[in-house]
Amino acid sequence: xxxxxxxxxxxxxxxxxxxxxxxxxxxxxxxxxxxxxxxxxxxxxxxxxxxxxxxxxxxxxxxxxxxxxxxxxxxxxxxxxxxxxxxxxxxxxxxxxxxxxxxxxxxxxxxxxxxxxxxxxxxxxxxxxxxxxxxxxxxxxxxxxxxxxxxxxxxxxxxxxxxxxxxxxxxxxxxxxxxxxxxxxxxxxxxxxxxxxxxxxxxxxxxxxxxxxxxxxxxxxxxxxxxxxxxxxxxxxxxxxxxxxxxxxxxxxxxxxxxxxxxxxxxxxxxxxxxxxxxxxxxxxxxxxxxxxxxxxxxxxxxxxxxxxxxxxxxxxxxxxxxxxxxxxxxxxxxxxxxxxxxxxxxxxxxxxxxxxxxxxxxxxxxxxxxxxxxxxxxxxxxxxxxxxxxxxxxxxxxxxxxxxxxxxxxxxxxxxxxxxxxxxxxxxxxxxxxxxxxxxxxxxxxxxxxxxxxxxxxxxxxxxxxxxxxxxxxxxxxxxxxxxxxxxxxxxxxxxxxxxxxxxxxxxxxxxxxxxxxxxx
Amino acid sequence: xxxxxxxxxxxxxxxxxxxxxxxxxxxxxxxxxxxxxxxxxxxxxxxxxxxxxxxxxxxxxxxxxxxxxxxxxxxxxxxxxxxxxxxxxxxxxxxxxxxxxxxxxxxxxxxxxxxxxxxxxxxxxxxxxxxxxxxxxxxxxxxxxxxxxxxxxxxxxxxxxxxxxxxxxxxxxxxxxxxxxxxxxx
Numbered sequence: 001x002x003x004x005x006x007x008x009x010x011x012x013x014x015x016x017x018x019x020x021x022x023x024x025x026x027x028x029x030x031x032x033x034x035x036x037x038x039x040x041x042x043x044x045x046x047x048x049x050x051x052x053x054x055x056x057x058x059x060x061x062x063x064x065x066x067x068x069x070x071x072x073x074x075x076x077x078x079x080x081x082x083x084x085x086x087x088x089x090x091x092x093x094x095x096x097x098x099x100x101x102x103x104x105x106x107x108x109x110x111x112x113x114x115x116x117x118x119x120x121x122x123x124x125x126x127x128x129x130x131x132x133x134x135x136x137x138x139x140x141x142x143x144x145x146x147x148x149x150x151x152x153x154x155x156x157x158x159x160x161x162x163x164x165x166x167x168x169x170x171x172x173x174x175x176x177x178x179x180x181x182x183x184x185x186x187x188x189x190x191x192x193x194x195x196x197x198x199x200x201x202x203x204x205x206x207x208x209x210x211x212x213x214x215x216x217x218x219x220x221x222x223x224x225x226x227x228x229x230x231x232x233x234x235x236x237x238x239x240x241x242x243x244x245x246x247x248x249x250x251x252x253x254x255x256x257x258x259x260x261x262x263x264x265x266x267x268x269x270x271x272x273x274x275x276x277x278x279x280x281x282x283x284x285x286x287x288x289x290x291x292x293x294x295x296x297x298x299x300x301x302x303x304x305x306x307x308x309x310x311x312x313x314x315x316x317x318x319x320x321x322x323x324x325x326x327x328x329x330x331x332x333x334x335x336x337x338x339x340x341x342x343x344x345x346x347x348x349x350x351x352x353x354x355x356x357x358x359x360x361x362x363x364x365x366x367x368x369x370x371x372x373x374x375x376x377x378x379x380x381x382x383x384x385x386x387x388x389x390x391x392x393x394x395x396x397x398x399x400x401x402x403x404x405x406x407x408x409x410x411x412x413x414x415x416x417x418x419x420x421x422x423x424x425x426x427x428x429x430x431x432x433x434x435x436x437x438x439x440x441x442x443x444x445x446x447x448x449x450x451x452x453x454x455x456x457x458x459x460x461x462x463x464x465x466x467x468x469x470x471x472x473x474x475x476x477x478x479x480x481x482x483x484x485x486x487x488x489x490x491x492x493x494x495x496x497x498x499x500x501x502x503x504x505x506x507x508x509x510x511x512x513x514x515x516x517x518x519x520x521x522x
Numbered sequence: 523x524x525x526x527x528x529x530x531x532x533x534x535x536x537x538x539x540x541x542x543x544x545x546x547x548x549x550x551x552x553x554x555x556x557x558x559x560x561x562x563x564x565x566x567x568x569x570x571x572x573x574x575x576x577x578x579x580x581x582x583x584x585x586x587x588x589x590x591x592x593x594x595x596x597x598x599x600x601x602x603x604x605x606x607x608x609x610x611x612x613x614x615x616x617x618x619x620x621x622x623x624x625x626x627x628x629x630x631x632x633x634x635x636x637x638x639x640x641x642x643x644x645x646x647x648x649x650x651x652x653x654x655x656x657x658x659x660x661x662x663x664x665x666x667x668x669x670x671x672x673x674x675x676x677x678x679x680x681x682x683x684x685x686x687x688x689x690x691x692x693x694x695x696x697x698x699x700x701x702x703x704x705x706x707x708x
Contacts, residue, residue, distance in 0.1 A: 051677035054664045156703030158692040164702055165695040176702040194683030204679040314694040321689035353672045357663035365583045365655055374586060376672040439695060
């Protein structure tokens with residue numbers, strides 16, 4: 001097993017082992033670059049994953065306290081759990097559902113396409129779809145995305161069948177089992193999906209792509225990776241010239257260590273990444289590292305979401321098979337006639353009784369609630385995921401009064417729905433209900449957003465230094481050897497599930513870092 | 523269900539009581555699995571009397587007419603566990619139950635169901651109710667007996683998933699065409 005000394009300043013230190021950090025680590029190791037990968041959580045495996053919702057949640061989730069504020073319903077329903085993301089090797093790629101869709105061309109130019117939306121700080125990405133396309137192709141091949149690279153689509157389950165029939169009756173044209181990073185056939189040493197129905201709980205087949213059992217072992221095999229688990233980054237240090245020099249992290253016992261590095265890349269998800277930068281303030285960077293623009297933590301986006309569940313007179317057993325079994329893409333395009341900019345996808349979702357009870361209508365009790373639960377086997381469900389508006393006031397800050405076990409202020413997540421988000425959600429709720437009513441739903445239910453799985457934008461890419469935190473390679477404007485490697489980079493959210501884009505950006509960033517090391521540009 | 527006799531030592535050490543019951547629905551999904559009609563759930567901290575009262579409160583909060591008390595017992599057990607680790611919980615539960623009796627002008631459990639629910643509505647913003655509701659919702663619906671009750675088949679990996687066990691057995695709508703939903707096998 002490869003180990004590096006704490007004083008070895010030739011290594012790249014990566015914080016976080018999920019879609020961004022895990023991929024970046026492997027890509028760099030494949031090029032022969034030494035990497036220390038710090039992961040706050042423990043290492044699980046397909047063998048230790050649990051087919052039971054709450055026990056699995058305990059095993060994988062980031063349960064450390066956070067606080068919330070703002071008018072979003074999450075602040076009321078789950079005040080200390082704003083995000084449903086993971087603290088484990090592989091990060092949220094253990095929990096994700098596998099939907100792998102490219103952002104659309106115009107979504108990279110949201111400001112130009114949507115115009116000046118009042119109360120939003122829209123900005124065009126400093127990157128185009130054309131520039132990212134080769135990396136999307138590499139990501140799709142790496143992840144084994146269905147309907148790319150001659151990989152067949154997945155078979156649809158009962159939940160998909162209900163969605164499909166409703167979509168066709170409603171006149172929608174684009175409904176299929178879509179592009180998923182779930183093996184429809186055995187591929188790359190991983191098994192075919194056996195439709196377990198536990199995508200959210202870590203795939204026990206290993207059929208769903210996760211950095212846990214793809215990128216990380218591949219990186220380890222190069223002899224260039226040292227993965228340190230239960231290593232929770234608390235501060236990034238810099239030298240007199242303002243270059244990032246080391247990461248201070250706490251081990252499982254809470255003891256602090258300092259790992260030096262040539263380059264530091266942060267991929268702690270869009271809540272922890274800005275928290276770490278804000279916690280790393282110094283005389284030279286009084287408002288937080290790389291925060292001269294004041295943009296660190298701002299423009300927090302979490303996608304406009306919600307779910308529609310429908311009761312039927314006949315059974316569906318929607319829990320059988322993949323959670324995101326298929327999607328409707330007819331509403332994903334830019335069409336301001338609907339009363340909002342941006343678009344949304346409708347994707348099947350199912351929950352077991354445990355999560356159904358917790359998330360269907362948080363706080364509800366009595367007969368109206370239990371009657372739906374009694375109809376559990378006769379439910380179909382979909383999740384709405386759409387573009388939300390970046391706003392400076394939607395932001396991650398350090399809590400004034402709540403601290404973690406190490407005495408560091410926890411992240412506060414503030415979010416107010418923009419009128420565009422509200423209009424889109426309303427439209428999506430109507431259309432989602434109509435899909436199910438078209439095939440005879442007895443009753444449809446609008447289900448409020450779950451704690452956020454898509455957390456984006458808090459260290460956004462920008463052409464001008466004043467507008468964001470990093471450039472189109474995720475390289476911080478102010479600190480050239482500091483990189484943002486997760487969804488925090490997103491300039492805008494797009495409507496699509498973000499993992500494929502995070503992976504594509506990480507592959508691209510690895511090429512850039514390798515080139516920079518050669519030319520000493522970073 | 524926990525086996526009472528196997529844990530006699532802990533039972534004798536703890537101050538908790540026992541929750542006892544009998545399965546009502548003889549041909550229900552739970553009775554078909556159970557080794558006998560009677561069941562018992564050991565409490566670590568709660569007395570038998572408090573446990574039985576809480577069970578009825580939880581039944582009124584999450585009413586499933588055909589759900590066995592044995593399932594509700596899991597939610598009581600979750601409250602018992604909370605009370606065992608947090609000393610502020612037992613007084614809160616005691617106070618909540620006595621508040622209900624006070625509002626009932628006597629014994630809340632002896633009121634008819636409609637009246638019981640009406641009084642629960644009055645206290646639904648109290649710390650007692652919020653603790654009871656939030657603990658119950660995460661335990662009542664998250665155990666093997668509840669899964670049986672709702673017809674949820676649960677853990678599937680050991681059974682080879684649902685690929686050969688009905689993941690696409692829906693017959694009341696036409697099957698989606700192959701381009702939308704390809705076969706699992708070439």
